[in-house]
Amino acid sequence: MSAQIVTVTSGKGGVGKTTATANLGAALAELGNRVVCLDADIGLRNLDVVMGLENRIVYDFVDVVEGRCKLRQALIRDKRMENLFLIPAAQTRDKTAVSPQDMVRLSKELQKEFDWVLIDSPAGIERGFRNAIAPADMVVIITNPEVSAVRDADRIIGLIEAEEKGPAKLILNRVKPEMVRRGDMLGTEDILDVLAIQLIGIVPEDEQVTVATNQGVPVVLNSGSRAGKAFKNIARRLLGEEIPFENLDGRDGFFGKITRLMKAGG
Amino acid sequence: MNFLDRVGLGRRRSADSAKERLQLVLIHDRSGLSPGKLETLKDEIIDTISRHVEIDSAGVEINLTKEREQQRLVADIPLIPTNRRRR
Numbered sequence: 529m530s531a532q533i534v535t536v537t538s539g540k541g542g543v544g545k546t547t548a549t550a551n552l553g554a555a556l557a558e559l560g561n562r563v564v565c566l567d568a569d570i571g572l573r574n575l576d577v578v579m580g581l582e583n584r585i586v587y588d589f590v591d592v593v594e595g596r597c598k599l600r601q602a603l604i605r606d607k608r609m610e611n612l613f614l615i616p617a618a619q620t621r622d623k624t625a626v627s628p629q630d631m632v633r634l635s636k637e638l639q640k641e642f643d644w645v646l647i648d649s650p651a652g653i654e655r656g657f658r659n660a661i662a663p664a665d666m667v668v669i670i671t672n673p674e675v676s677a678v679r680d681a682d683r684i685i686g687l688i689e690a691e692e693k694g695p696a697k698l699i700l701n702r703v704k705p706e707m708v709r710r711g712d713m714l715g716t717e718d719i720l721d722v723l724a725i726q727l728i729g730i731v732p733e734d735e736q737v738t739v740a741t742n743q744g745v746p747v748v749l750n751s752g753s754r755a756g757k758a759f760k761n762i763a764r765r766l767l768g769e770e771i772p773f774e775n776l777d778g779r780d781g782f783f784g785k786i787t788r789l790m791k792a793g794g
Numbered sequence: 795m796n797f798l799d800r801v802g803l804g805r806r807r808s809a810d811s812a813k814e815r816l817q818l819v820l821i822h823d824r825s826g827l828s829p830g831k832l833e834t835l836k837d838e839i840i841d842t843i844s845r846h847v848e849i850d851s852a853g854v855e856i857n858l859t860k861e862r863e864q865q866r867l868v869a870d871i872p873l874i875p876t877n878r879r880r881r
Contacts, residue, residue, distance in 0.1 A: 675812050675819075679823065682820050686824065708809070712809055722816050722820065
């Protein structure tokens with residue numbers, strides 16, 4: 529087994545890195561892959577609560593780095609899926625507790641046991657970000673359709689290229705189709721035009737994400753969630769399947785509009 | 795909100811402003827030339843060129859532009875109108 533190592537990063541905070549990591553992990557696991565999600569946000573750990581595993585933590589990643597436990601002792605198995613694991617970040621330390629070399633060494637160890645290693649990067653462009661991208665085979669950048677988030681994504685794309693980790697792939701998260709339709713939110717095409725990057729997924733704004741996070745259950749397990757469906761599609765694209773992109777721009781032409789109106793009417 | 799506003803007609807779409815502002819700020823970000831640095835550069839260019847030819851320094855414009863993937867620094871430097879006969 530030799531896992532594909534994917535780092536999820538963004539520059540700006542709060543755009544959905546942790547949600548994306550947890551859900552891509554769950555979706556890949558549901559599709560039969562052996563997956564580990566690694567929280568690289570040392571000092572601000574959150575992947576554990578999003579995955580609903582906060583009560584099961586004994587050892588964390590810094591314990592492994594500093595030799596207080598074996599790597600496999602820090603692996604927490606998911607409650608629902610037996611082939612999904614988490615390695616939590618330390619909460620009481622900071623980013624300097626880990627070096628890029630540590631990340632590469634331990635990711636290589638994980639690579640032998642898994643199909644996918646997903647790394648949840650901290651926000652920012654400093655040490656934590658450098659740590660998170662050091663072992664990556666592929667970098668996935670996540671952004672929202674907002675000027676500040678897109679600007680930061682552009683900066684990250686530049687840094688990824690400079691580190692020769694490119695080309696990165698883009699997830700556009702929290703799109704509100706209604707706002708795009710009336711011209712009050714940047715659409716997918718606008719953002720791709722500005723960033724010149726390959727798209728791997730578009731995720732609509734969805735209240736079910738908040739509900740799922742409240743409960744510590746990945747939203748991909750909710751079959752009625754549009755965001756969940758979008759994350760599942762991204763997982764399939766990571767696996768090499770060709771899946772058409774969701775149309776959330778409302779620019780689906782005359783027939784799309786008619787169908788929508790008929791659905792709304794019926 | 796009236797109907798025209800709701801379908802994005804009859805007013806400026808804020809997404810268009812977002813895109814324009816982004817494109818401009820990214821030109822500066824990517825080149826590492828902030829508007830402040832560009833201003834300094836402009837002053838130095840005016841100094842240098844003024845040593846060789848009389849220019850209308852108030853009319854000088856230095857801008858970063860982007861054509862496809864090529865970023866350009868474009869300078870427009872008006873000369874002081876003079877008589878045809880050399881002094």
